[in-house]
Amino acid sequence: MARVVVIGAGILGLATAYNLAKRGVRDVLVVDRTYLCGGASGRNGGGVRAQFSSEINIRLMRESIAICRDFATEMKINVWFRQGGYLFLTRTAARARELEENVALQNRCGLPTRMVDAAEMRKIVPELATEGVRAASFNPGDGVVFPWPFVWGYARAATDLGVTIKPFTEVVGFETRNGRITGVRLRPTRLSPLDASDEVLPAGDAFTEECNEVVICAGAWSPKVAELLGVALPNKPHRHEICATEPLKPWLGPLVADLTDGLYFSQSMRGEIVGGVAVDPVPEGINQQSSRRFLTTYARALVGAVPTMAGVRVLRQWAGCYDLTPDGGPIVGRVPDPSNLTLACGFMGHGFMMAPVMGRLLAEHVDTGETSDLFARWSLDRFARGDLVHENMIIG
């Protein structure tokens, strides 16, 4: 019998489980239908920033960045965290005004973000082609991490504190009584070899794990899991592709993100240039296939922004899913029915960076049962009430 079953061993599920165990909650079980890093947490760009347009996100991300800074010491693992800043660009007048307002808000929240002109842009990234860029903002404290060790760090620290992590174990149903979940139906899985679909194969009989609390941290799969409980979520999976070049000597300080076409690129500590671009339309549903159209779109955008990149070779491309909500805000906290279910999904394309702080807040919420103002603001019923949140600093 588990006190808490966390569904999904991505960064958010693992951070939540780790923080639950740290608070002294015993018998925490994390299950995942495939391997660790199989979802978006193993497929993202590792960007970590506090430049947002809403005060909530700015303040949360300040805390997350502080956790990233201490992560290696606390978790005893190198996550290749590098604070080279984020340079946001925009090519339209309307976006430029928004960017200025966002910088003013970030300053009121204590961030040193500043607007930079073309000359300063070229100082920060000498290779950048700046014509056509209307405005840019720079926060030197933003940065990048290598996602894989970050996931392993939480997994190992959680295991050390007594958390059980079961990969290749899929949630296929629930048992409920009187408006509460009493058990989770689990089935062992294996990957279907070289199959492009999202299906996994059964690898044993289903069994029931009794539990007191359930947390859904299933990222882009969350609507499917919640549906098993009759809970309808408005999120939609949206494929995003990304690629890495051959490793280069360090030359690129910040992550550069163009809010106009969704181009972003940064240099990892391994030397590769890692980046992506918005591609429209994308196939519906969960889809983690790479396309050639992405590669050509990205190459044109990147070579346009940094002409010297033309000679650099792409080594690998891959894809994952963003978890999009109608208003760009996440869906977090308990629902009325079933009463022992907590949701934590809808983190768009910035859920990795949010996980360090959200894991803490979620563990507190699940453990104490108390709802903070933040969780009230981000609750599922805001869509029914029409009380939406706003965020315009979204990449891609």
Add this chain to the structure above:
Amino acid sequence: MTAKAMLCRCEDVTLDEVMEALEAGHRDIESVKRYTGFGTGWCQGKQCVVACARILAKATGRAPELPITPRPPLHPVALGVLASLGDAEEG
């Protein structure tokens, strides 16, 4: 093979490190890839996947697994070349 034998030369992954991944409980090739980083460098696994699959098969007593999900492009391609190509439909 000695413990320091280099299994993945692009990413400097040694036999030791793969054994450590097995000790940490990983029993499938996708997990071991993400735990050690093997197969993600210049040659994209063309040299190391077989060796790692063998070690895993020996440790688990199961038949060797099929290769890790292959990541395009097959060979490194310059961004300038890609930028000059037209857009394909999905695929």
